[in-house]
Amino acid sequence: MIYWLLFYEFFKIGLFAIGGGAVTIPFLFDLGEKYHWFTTEQLVNMIAVSESTPGPMGVNMATFTGYQTAGILGGVIATFGLTLPSVIIIILIAKLLNRFADNTYVQTLLASIRPGVLALIIFAGWQIARISITDWLSAAIFTGILIASRFFKSSPIFYILLSAIVGIVLQL
């Protein structure tokens, strides 16, 4: 059943995506490949919408993918699945461990996960680049935005709006 599957998959993401919203991207990639619920192109559109609307990006992504897959109820269930591990784990930690973040075991574990997460995000970025950058013009626009965003730290929303305008003007 699609709802149960959505719940199960997003529960897993909530449990293993450590370190914030963008970390969910490689996991969603896996979902797209495994179940064909959405294409890579749709996934990138969802990332853009999630980054430029209010609310935590990870939650937005879950609602969007859930909706895309199984309508309104799908969105609710995916979001619930993503949130549940957090609620359980945080309540346990709040109850049991006072100085969880200072614990050296926790710190070492997190430091070890980070390079793995970096590899995951680079791999996801590569797939996204492959479907986004299709010719010389798009490669030039990509390079322009990348350089601009390296030098002028502005909010992601600004760059997403800018690239939307560029897309419309140049009729990409």
Next chain:
Amino acid sequence: MQILWKLFTSFFKTGLFTFGGGYAMLPLLKAEVVEKQKWATEDELLDYFSIGQCTPGIIAVNVSTFCGYKLKGVIGAITATTAIILPSLIIITLIAAVLEKYMHLPAVASAFAGIRLGVTALLVNLIFDMGKKIFTKNPHWRLHAAIFSIAFALLMFGDVSAVLIVIMAAVFGFVPNLFGKNKIPFIKRGNKK
């Protein structure tokens, strides 16, 4: 009951006005939780963030659960968490429904073709920042470079899930620290507070 309602409105507002999540919502939460309602001190709020960052799941959700729990137990945790995700649920569902209708328009399709380039650039940016954080001023950079290389090779040449990569990285990076002269103590003394 009244305090639960206040908790709900405070976190609903934060969810509604934060873009991006994570530390982006710290200033808003500080204004609501620390300054206005006085539910926690600024130090406590920062503690919630550092714990929220190193536990599984979305940071914003973790912090909300923590605040709610500290204030009103399990029911408080559920209230705050529901409130922080509710704006997302409503807004995204509306946008997803509208987008479906207009995606076929040439102008919308062009806009999204442009947006995909922007998203790719932002992602590459994030990769640069993450890489810099991981590989500079890190005494364990050799071990971490090895973990990175193995993870990348597995992704390139094998069909490995993201979950497996996280587990692999945790095991490879953690286990060597438990033995021999590199053994780490359980709690590092002399940290803040």
